[in-house]
Amino acid sequence: MINCCEGTLALKILLADPNETWLEKASKVLKEQFYEVVAVSSGKDAQLALYNDKFFAVVLNFDLQNHSGLQVLKFIQRNHPNQRVLVILESQSILDEERVTEDQLKKFATVEILIKPFEVEYIKEVLEGHQSLGDFMKNIQRREGQSEEVEVDNSDEEFTKVRIDDFYSAKAVLFDVYIKLKSSKYIKILHSGDTFSKERIDKYRNEKNVEHLYFHNSDRRKFIQYHNQLASKLIDNKKVPTDLKVKMVRNVADKYIQEAYTQGMKPQVVEQGKEVCENIYNLVEQEKDLYKTLKSYQEFDPTAFTHSFLVTLFSTAIIKQFEWQSKTTIQATALACLFHDIGKMKLPKELMEKRPLEMDDDEYALYMTHPQIGVEIIEENRMINNSVKQIILQHHEYYDGTGFPYKKKGSKILTLANIVCLANDFVHIMIDGELDPPGALKKILLDQDQVTKYNSMIIENFIKVFVDPAKIVKETSLPSNSKVVSKKAS
Structure with a gap:
């Protein structure tokens, strides 16, 4: 095997902290990860470094001396407004005593606030979270050939x-x-x-x-970024079969949901989710024969991650049938679908492995809190808008008032939430019964109690998901009084 390394352009990091021991340790950790590090212990030296060089990121302690951290942030804002900055606070008391607020720090283009104590290795994780695929490629130590196993x-x-x-x-x-x-x-x-x-x-x-x-x-983030970019290229390629495009998007969405569930709703995680949703939107928007793939989909993977992807795929396909649909609406709903069950993270593990019909009364009562818990998890995340939060909160509310957590009824339920509700139930029926999509849809339509749980127009537009769009007349292929939908639901 040949193992000679090619030259690489390492990402350059500016570390500014008054603690020399901490600086030395942090520099060593980052250099081991092939970063180029400039370490300074005063605000004046930090400004001088910024004047003379460009950096991928600045890791800045708020308590710098000889030009304070706040002065350095103001310097960065004036001279390098797009600079990526991670601010280190010595303790939570700096925020609690309002020496500075999170809002003030955010105005200085701060992308992350790190509060001591934390392991130095955490900085590496945070920096990776803000790297693009190009950054990863730039920072990798390349070798010709393969190393020994x-x-x-x-x-x-x-x-x-x-x-x-x-x-x-x-x-x-x-x-x-x-x-x-x-x-x-x-x-x-x-x-x-x-x-x-x-x-x-x-x-x-x-x-x-x-x-x-x-x-x-x-390394999951690197996997997601590379495969997300690859999926984007495949979607734009007219020669690639639709089922392969769906498979690629599912693959990256599965790993993304796994990342969100384990890493939490960090800004970089949410940002990556929006990239996944962009691919899902483009897939639904561009693939004229997507209905064929959705109609024949038979991959019965019961994992929570694949479940969330399928709910996303079918929800966005339903929305596409409505005249009022838009890119913004589809992408917001897709993001809500990816996170719709995130509240289950806080439930006991043994409960996660049960279906509702297998739960006793106490377990089911606890299970019914997961929409509220999900909203609590993302409540303070400013990158997630209120529509997404409301869809997550209402994704188990039924049109006939029999859902949870608030037993909302009819027009009091967001249409988008009721769409996600139908897609969620549909995917469970499909996977649990190992039915193909038309079989799962038929099971819903033949159960009048099930049909009344959804707005009739949503049912009608879901049927269109499996029909050649060229054969659907503009008005609608199914009138509102169609016999396949219950009048109770209209």
């Missing part, structure tokens, strides 16, 4: 798995790739920076019947 012992909880057929890579591998031998024992088959080897992957697929590849959870 290495056996490692790591906890299973440290890894994310992906189906081997769903894994794609740039020419230079963005992160370490593993196969699993047994519990907590893995082989690293590709190293970060290696030239990608399809042959090595194929060897394990074809000769060893390996079905999944693995990578560290800390």
Whole structure:
């Protein structure tokens, strides 16, 4: 194997902190991750560094001396308004005593506030969270050829798995790739920076019947960014089959939802979610034969992540049938769908593994709180608008008033929330019963008690999702008094 490294343009970081010991430790950690680091201990030196050089990010302690952190922030605002800044506070008391407020810091283009104490390694995680795919590619230590395979012992909880057929890579591998031998024992088959080897992957697929590849959870963001960009290119390519485009978007959405559930609603996580929603919108908007793929969809993966993606896909497809639909509406609903069950994170694990019909009264009462908990989780996130929050809150409210948590009825329920409600129920029926989409739809339509849970126009437009758009007359293919929908729901 050839292991000579190519030259790389490392991302440059300015560290400004009055604590020399902390500076030395933080510099060492970041340099080990191939960042170029400029470390200073005064505000004056920080301003001088900013005057003389450009930085990917500035990590700035608010309590700098010889030009305070606030003075440096004002300097950055005047001279480098687009500079990415992470502000470190020595303690929560700085905010509590209103020496500075979060709103004031945000005005200075602060993208993240870090409050001590925290492990120095956390800075690496935060910086990675703000890197684009181009930044990742720029900062990687490239090698020609492939490194030797290495056996490692790591906890299973440290890894994310992906189906081997769903894994794609740039020419230079963005992160370490593993196969699993047994519990907590893995082989690293590709190293970060290696030239990608399809042959090595194929060897394990074809000769060893390996079905999944693995990578560290800390690399999940890189996986999402690369595959999201790849999905975007595939969607724009008219020659790529629709089912492959859906598969790619599902793949990246699954991993994104997993990231959101485990990392929380950090600004960079929400921003990445909007990129996923952009791809979902473009898929629904551009694919004229999407109805064929949705009609024949039969991948019965019961995981919460795939469930959320399918709810997103079918909800956005329903909205597309309404004359009032818009890109903003579809993308906001898609974001709500990705997060609609995030409140379940706070429920006991054993409850997560049960379906409502398997729960006793106390368990079901607790289960019914997950929409409210979901809104509480995202309540303070300014990047998520109120429409998204209301959809999450109401995604189990039924048109006939039998839903939860507030038993809202009729027009008191957001139409978008009722759309998500139908898509959510539909996906459960489809996966639980291992039915194809037309079979699941038929089961809903034949159950009048089920039909009354949704606005009749939503039912009618859901039926259109599986019909060739060219065959649908502009007015509607189903009148409001259609026999397939209950008059109670109109």
